[in-house]
Amino acid sequence: MESASLPVGHAGEHEHHGPPDFHRSARIDQTVLGILIFILSEIMLFASFFAAYFFIRVVVSPDSWPPAGVELPVLIAGINTVILVSSSFTVHYALEAIKHNNHRGLRLGLGMTWLLGATFLFIQLNEYVHIGFSARDGAFGSIFYGLTGLHGAHVFVGLLLLTFANIRAWRGHFGPEQKNHLGVEVPGIYWHFVDIMWIVVFVTIYVI
Amino acid sequence: MAVALRQPGWYRGALGALLGAAFGFGLVVALRAISGLDVFQTEQTGYPHVIVPLITTPFGFLFGFGAFDYWFRWAAGKPTVPEDHANHGATRWQDYFKFNTDHKVIGIQYVVTTFGFFLIGGLLALLIRAELAQPGTQIVDANVYNGLFSTHAVVMIFLFIIPMFAGIANYVLPLMIGAPDMAFPRLNALSFWLLPIAGIIFLGSFLAPGGAFDAGWTGYAPLSAGAPLGQSFFNIGVQFAGASSIATALNFLVTIITMRAPGMNLWRMPLLVWANLSTSLLVVGATPFIAGAQFMVLFERALGMNFFQFLEGGDVISYQHIFWFYSHPAVYIMMLPGFGIISEIISTHSRKPVFGYRLMALALIGIVVLSYSVWAHHMFVAGMFDWLRVPIMITTLLIAVPTGIKIFSWLGTMFYGKIHTYSTSMLFALGFIVTFLIGGISGVMVGMVPLDIHMSDTYFIVAHIHFVLFGGSVFTIFAGIYHWFPKMTGRMYDEKLGRVHFWGTMIGTWGTFVPQHWIGLDGMPRRVADYASQYGDWNLVISVFAFILGTVQLVFVYNMIVSWRFGPKAGNNPWRANSIEWQVSSPPPVFNFDQIPRVVGGPYEYGTPGARHAIMGDEDELELPEPKPSTVAGPA
Numbered sequence: 001m002e003s004a005s006l007p008v009g010h011a012g013e014h015e016h017h018g019p020p021d022f023h024r025s026a027r028i029d030q031t032v033l034g035i036l037i038f039i040l041s042e043i044m045l046f047a048s049f050f051a052a053y054f055f056i057r058v059v060v061s062p063d064s065w066p067p068a069g070v071e072l073p074v075l076i077a078g079i080n081t082v083i084l085v086s087s088s089f090t091v092h093y094a095l096e097a098i099k100h101n102n103h104r105g106l107r108l109g110l111g112m113t114w115l116l117g118a119t120f121l122f123i124q125l126n127e128y129v130h131i132g133f134s135a136r137d138g139a140f141g142s143i144f145y146g147l148t149g150l151h152g153a154h155v156f157v158g159l160l161l162l163t164f165a166n167i168r169a170w171r172g173h174f175g176p177e178q179k180n181h182l183g184v185e186v187p188g189i190y191w192h193f194v195d196i197m198w199i200v201v202f203v204t205i206y207v208i
Numbered sequence: 209m210a211v212a213l214r215q216p217g218w219y220r221g222a223l224g225a226l227l228g229a230a231f232g233f234g235l236v237v238a239l240r241a242i243s244g245l246d247v248f249q250t251e252q253t254g255y256p257h258v259i260v261p262l263i264t265t266p267f268g269f270l271f272g273f274g275a276f277d278y279w280f281r282w283a284a285g286k287p288t289v290p291e292d293h294a295n296h297g298a299t300r301w302q303d304y305f306k307f308n309t310d311h312k313v314i315g316i317q318y319v320v321t322t323f324g325f326f327l328i329g330g331l332l333a334l335l336i337r338a339e340l341a342q343p344g345t346q347i348v349d350a351n352v353y354n355g356l357f358s359t360h361a362v363v364m365i366f367l368f369i370i371p372m373f374a375g376i377a378n379y380v381l382p383l384m385i386g387a388p389d390m391a392f393p394r395l396n397a398l399s400f401w402l403l404p405i406a407g408i409i410f411l412g413s414f415l416a417p418g419g420a421f422d423a424g425w426t427g428y429a430p431l432s433a434g435a436p437l438g439q440s441f442f443n444i445g446v447q448f449a450g451a452s453s454i455a456t457a458l459n460f461l462v463t464i465i466t467m468r469a470p471g472m473n474l475w476r477m478p479l480l481v482w483a484n485l486s487t488s489l490l491v492v493g494a495t496p497f498i499a500g501a502q503f504m505v506l507f508e509r510a511l512g513m514n515f516f517q518f519l520e521g522g523d524v525i526s527y528q529h530i531f532w533f534y535s536h537p538a539v540y541i542m543m544l545p546g547f548g549i550i551s552e553i554i555s556t557h558s559r560k561p562v563f564g565y566r567l568m569a570l571a572l573i574g575i576v577v578l579s580y581s582v583w584a585h586h587m588f589v590a591g592m593f594d595w596l597r598v599p600i601m602i603t604t605l606l607i608a609v610p611t612g613i614k615i616f617s618w619l620g621t622m623f624y625g626k627i628h629t630y631s632t633s634m635l636f637a638l639g640f641i642v643t644f645l646i647g648g649i650s651g652v653m654v655g656m657v658p659l660d661i662h663m664s665d666t667y668f669i670v671a672h673i674h675f676v677l678f679g680g681s682v683f684t685i686f687a688g689i690y691h692w693f694p695k696m697t698g699r700m701y702d703e704k705l706g707r708v709h710f711w712g713t714m715i716g717t718w719g720t721f722v723p724q725h726w727i728g729l730d731g732m733p734r735r736v737a738d739y740a741s742q743y744g745d746w747n748l749v750i751s752v753f754a755f756i757l758g759t760v761q762l763v764f765v766y767n768m769i770v771s772w773r774f775g776p777k778a779g780n781n782p783w784r785a786n787s788i789e790w791q792v793s794s795p796p797p798v799f800n801f802d803q804i805p806r807v808v809g810g811p812y813e814y815g816t817p818g819a820r821h822a823i824m825g826d827e828d829e830l831e832l833p834e835p836k837p838s839t840v841a842g843p844a
Contacts, residue, residue: 020388020799020804025465033466044493045496049500051529059523173285
């Protein structure tokens with residue numbers, strides 16, 4: 001292990017065991033930039049489903065929307081919205097906590113976020129069971145389940161990421177420096193995206 | 209054996225694939241049992257017992273192969289080292305068949321694999337031409353013919369042109385910007401391994417009951433929604449290929465933004481880097497649309513949902529809108545990296561700076577912006593909104609402006625230059641300009657609504673897309689491979705064979721695709737296995753040239769394989785080029801640089817005495833001038 005103690009990248013040293021440190025040409029962290037670009041892609045995936053939604057609603061059946069006999073549970077979905085939006089605040093609290101080296105706050109915030117997200121998903125599934133129409137019932141049913149299901153899948157992925165963050169938070173792997181809490185920040189950014197996207201889905205499907 | 213099954217690799221990959229298939233099959237059986245359906249479907253509409261394993265098997269393979277090992281360790285909260293180089297670099301040929309995180313190894317994996325798919329797609333094309341050589345039915349019936357042209361297009365687009373550009377850039381781009389690797393090496397490796405999976409799925413559709421997917425590469429719904437099982441292979445394969453290209457594009461964007469060498473501001477980036485920056489913006493923004501479209505078709509087929517069925521309240525045309533919102537930008541995804549390659553080659557072999565460098569870069573960005581606004585020119589006769597036709601026609605014609613800027617700038621670069629045509633790469637670059645120009649102009653023709661109404665679904669369209677995709681993309685790919693072959697292998701190829709390959713390809717391309725314009729204008733429809741006998745003579749001519757074109761590619765294969773093994777040593781910089789990748793050894797060392805180079809000038813300062821692009825780390829720093837501050841502010 002002697003070589004490891006030598007200064008890396010010394011001019012006279014021709015053998016080394018890793019790459020030279022790359023030059024950082026932007027201040028933003030690579031992982032954060034990566035998740036932001038990935039979210040751009042995700043927004044476009046949602047946009048393709050929204051495009052289908054508006055073609056069905058505006059072009060094909062502008063006069064009968066939603067179809068006769070369909071009542072969407074706006075109140076329950078609204079409560080669900082409040083639950084999901086509040087989870088954005090708890091994940092932000094967790095990030096702020098670890099920035100100030102508050103591990104208890106981190107665990108509390110991440111745990112709350114996970115529970116709120118799981119509650120959202122549970123209520124959503126319960127809504128599917130009781131809503132009274134299926135994905136096969138015409139284009140309305142298909143695009144309803146398509147959009148909310150696509151969003152639900154994203155909540156599920158977000159929950160997985162939060163699970164990993166929770167595990168590492170309980171093991172005390174995170175710290176106040178940015179490179180030591182990317183495991184909280186990156187799932188947090190994704191979670192905010194899932195939240196904001198739900199507001200768009202909710203307003204489109206249930207409200208307008 | 210037990211040890212081999214525990215370590216990541218092919219054995220564990222095979223086991224993972226088996227487990228993945230069993231899991232998918234079991235999942236379908238279990239879910240059907242729970243919901244009270246017949247455990248084994250007898251009516252066979254959606255084939256869930258096939259398509260669910262088709263999704264889970266690749267993931268099982270990737271788990272076994274080691275693609276997710278690091279992320280699993282991370283997810284389980286085990287200690288991990290972000291700079292883990294266990295899978296990095298190649299010392300033996302076997303290392304090219306592993307989950308390797310070195311961008312140079314991945315680049316070669318990409319180039320070789322996608323070239324294999326090019327040969328497969330080419331064989332499919334020759335089968336098409338054999339069938340069309342005479343009127344009537346020759347070797348295949350109409351159904352098989354539909355499968356042939358569909359798979360030909362899909363293999364060429366999703367498995368050859370798009371990933372080949374990703375492969376060339378994977379090798380060259382980190383070297384060009386002075387980075388030791390890509391930003392996310394493990395994601396980079398995963399993107400590569402998704403490709404052969406997509407290829408196996410696409411080609412595996414030939415084994416499905418009902419034959420290969422046959423709704424064209426566009427897979428228009430509702431036709432595709434009711435097609436036999438093979439269509440689902442297309443829906444799923446596109447997801448794997450699309451995920452691969454999104455991940456690669458994300459990787460390129462982060463690499464270009466965060467890992468440039470000191471001194472390389474935006475206006476000192478080589479145009480290949482600019483081209484990949486713009487292409488990646490297109491991929492990240494547009495590819496999710498084809499993913500969405502194919503998800504919807506898959507849901508229609510497998511779950512009985514209705515997005516595009518008019519009788520169920522769906523919109524028939526909306527599939528085309530969503531599909532082309534990806535697939536028109538996709539033609540620029542297939543073209544912009546080629547523009548970058550050509551800029552490098554023309555400048556190097558004319559010994560002159562690129563004419564209008566900044567405008568060249570801005571033209572790329574202009575194409576990116578405009579290409580999002582032209583999708584509906586594929587739908588002038590589809591029955592879409594009338595009011596959309598003229599605006600889309602105008603944006604379509606506008607896009608010829610930035611493209612024209614690029615063509616004129618290449619000509620301006622060569623003007624009074626010392627043009628070196630001894631290199632096959634330069635020959636292909638020149639051939640590209642001529643051929644692509646014709647394809648571009650016929651594109652302006654079909655972009656006009658009245659002409660398009662006449663030419664829609666005729667061989668004129670086939671001629672146009674082959675002039676831009678073969679004369680454009682494939683020529684630039686060959687130019688790029690010839691140009692960087694010495695860097696990738698450390699050896700020179702045979703220029704004589706290269707010239708044979710170039711002239712054969714040039715004559716084959718023009719002979720094959722020029723007459724298609726004429727029979728197209730006469731009204732010969734595309735995508736039909738048989739045709740009126742009056743087109744017979746021209747079709748025979750086309751088929752003969754197509755076989756010449758196909759045969760000549762064998763010269764290329766021979767040249768590449770033999771030169772790779774036995775060619776003379778190339779040296780570091782056989783083309784006397786300025787950009788950074790030529791300043792390191794051929795092939796470059798495992799981590800590219802001992803010290804990150806410093807960029808002190810533009811990349812194309814040919815002919816200016818004493819001008820430098822970059823100062824390598826091992827040069828004596830005292831004698832060299834300080835980097836000049838750039839006049840245009842870029843991100844520091």
